[in-house]
Amino acid sequence: MLAGAGSRLPAPRDHAYIPGLMSLYPERPTPPAGGLSRMHLTGINALSDDDLIFLLQLAQYYRALMRDDLDIPLRLKGRTQVNLFFENSTRTNCSFELAGKKLGADVIVVPVAASSVHKGEELQDTTQTLAAMGADAMVVRNKEHDTAEFVSSALGKAGIPCAVINAGEGTRSHPTQALLDAATMLESLGRTPDEGLKGITVAICGDIRHSRVAGSNAELLPRLGADVRFVGPEQLHPAATQYGHVERYTSLDQGLAGCDFVMALRMQMERMEGGYGMTNEEYHASFGLTHETLGLAGQHAKVLHPGPMNRGIEISGALADDRARSLILDQVAHGVTTRMAVLDALLTEQE
Numbered sequence: 001m002l003a004g005a006g007s008r009l010p011a012p013r014d015h016a017y018i019p020g021l022m023s024l025y026p027e028r029p030t031p032p033a034g035g036l037s038r039m040h041l042t043g044i045n046a047l048s049d050d051d052l053i054f055l056l057q058l059a060q061y062y063r064a065l066m067r068d069d070l071d072i073p074l075r076l077k078g079r080t081q082v083n084l085f086f087e088n089s090t091r092t093n094c095s096f097e098l099a100g101k102k103l104g105a106d107v108i109v110v111p112v113a114a115s116s117v118h119k120g121e122e123l124q125d126t127t128q129t130l131a132a133m134g135a136d137a138m139v140v141r142n143k144e145h146d147t148a149e150f151v152s153s154a155l156g157k158a159g160i161p162c163a164v165i166n167a168g169e170g171t172r173s174h175p176t177q178a179l180l181d182a183a184t185m186l187e188s189l190g191r192t193p194d195e196g197l198k199g200i201t202v203a204i205c206g207d208i209r210h211s212r213v214a215g216s217n218a219e220l221l222p223r224l225g226a227d228v229r230f231v232g233p234e235q236l237h238p239a240a241t242q243y244g245h246v247e248r249y250t251s252l253d254q255g256l257a258g259c260d261f262v263m264a265l266r267m268q269m270e271r272m273e274g275g276y277g278m279t280n281e282e283y284h285a286s287f288g289l290t291h292e293t294l295g296l297a298g299q300h301a302k303v304l305h306p307g308p309m310n311r312g313i314e315i316s317g318a319l320a321d322d323r324a325r326s327l328i329l330d331q332v333a334h335g336v337t338t339r340m341a342v343l344d345a346l347l348t349e350q351e
Helices: 049-067 091-102 123-132 147-157 175-189 212-224 280-287 328-348
Strands: 080-085 106-109 137-142 163-169 201-205 227-231 247-249 261-264 302-304
Touching: 049 175, 049 212, 049 328, 080 091, 080 123, 091 106, 091 137, 091 163, 091 328, 123 137, 123 147, 137 147, 137 328, 147 163, 163 175, 163 328, 175 212, 175 261, 175 302, 175 328, 201 212, 212 227, 302 328
Parallel strands: 080 106, 080 137, 137 163, 201 227, 201 261, 227 247, 261 302
Antiparallel strands: none
């Protein structure tokens, strides 16, 4: 049973009973006193510690329902969710769409390529128009920094109560990816969010400078007690003024030693002006994750990757596909349940 004292839901279908356990649903975790402290999810640092633990508990709750094939309560029935992605996305867009639909929401995926944005409409007008149509949640992805803050402010000024969720922006922020990464690590360790990641070391490897995933994980994982390292070529580390609490390494030998989890990052060629000073083959030889290089961390270490992967550059196909060492598909599964938790919490547990 998950921690938390919520009212029990109806008993599951007979075929979903788990031998040896009570034939009842797990309890939904108890929200923080007064509810979630934020109406929007603009970034990890906008969440209080209580918010953070509750979201991860709720993600574990939905993970348990999905894993055991139990009926999912339609907590968002009658609500409308809008996905507004100004950048291409497979995992994030589809998982948010699935998350909303599993909770009973009406989900609209805006075809940005055919929208009025291409007629010159400004972001403020696009988002206010969609929210005025009755959107309860707006999931936004954009290449510009602080997009979610801008949209939430624009909707607030217009007096439209619509939750805004950052689905990835700029090169520093992707909060739901960091949440699902943490959920994946906790499950791999058999820990609860309250137990956290104390004593665990996580290496984030590769193109850190351009990675919104690295940014949000650098904010989230230490709050759960983990030690975080950046590992990669010096030219792909972030500016010295960013993430000063994270140790930096420029070799796998030193950077991976003693790590419990190693996260490979996609080489974001589209963000690199003039390349990054080496060929893809040279990068893979020096920093690519393989069974051999993962062994530098130890035989217990697990590998993660937020996707999409460049096989043969930041990670070998053999390692990515090795289910004994790779948690990549687990991350994908947690993407749905973690985003279910975010949508549920923001729309039903606000102050």
